[in-house]
Amino acid sequence: MNAKILIIDDDEGVRYTFKKLLSNDHHEVSTAENFDEAMRYIASIDFDVIFADIILKGKSGLEVLRMVKEKNINCPVIMITGYPSDDTAAESNRLGAFDYIQKPISKDTIFSAINLAIQHKTMVDEKKKFQK
Numbered sequence: 001m002n003a004k005i006l007i008i009d010d011d012e013g014v015r016y017t018f019k020k021l022l023s024n025d026h027h028e029v030s031t032a033e034n035f036d037e038a039m040r041y042i043a044s045i046d047f048d049v050i051f052a053d054i055i056l057k058g059k060s061g062l063e064v065l066r067m068v069k070e071k072n073i074n075c076p077v078i079m080i081t082g083y084p085s086d087d088t089a090a091e092s093n094r095l096g097a098f099d100y101i102q103k104p105i106s107k108d109t110i111f112s113a114i115n116l117a118i119q120h121k122t123m124v125d126e127k128k129k130f131q132k
Contacts, residue, residue, distance in 0.1 A: 003048035003118055004028045008038045008064055009080070010056050014103075018051065021107060027114075035059035039067065047075045049117045054081040054088050062088070065095045074124050076117035080105060 005027050007018040015031040022029045030045065032038035034057050042050075042064075050068065052061035065077045076098035081088060084102045092100045098117050101109060 001118055002026045006041055006047045006050045007031045009053040035063055038064050048121055049114055050075055050077045051080055052077055054079055062091055065097055069096050076120055078113050
């Protein structure tokens with residue numbers, strides 16, 4: 001499946017690497033370097049998966065996760081971080097993150113996370129369709 005994926009990270013190298021890797025696998029990839037840019041994308045595009053770095057300039061990736069959940073958007077959010085801690089892992093889990101991945105992230109880990117997140121999103125979408 002060709003997924004619509006948003007990468008939110010203030011590190012240009014991370015955004016570029018993710019975009020190149022995922023675009024080569026025929027996914028539609030958008031990138032954002034901060035919270036405000038991410039929110040503009042999320043308001044206009046129905047993403048299948050969002051990767052959000054926890055540490056961003058200004059508001060954190062946890063704020064992105066919080067907004068996605070508050071707006072009841074069915075899109076798995078995968079938190080990524082170069083500075084893992086029990087506190088951010090617990091907060092990510094409490095807020096409903098789909099996964100919590102430490103940098104550096106291997107190609108296999110990225111694709112495994114995407115595949116699981118897409119399967120999850122598809123099941124939730126089908127469940128909502130049947131409930132209507």
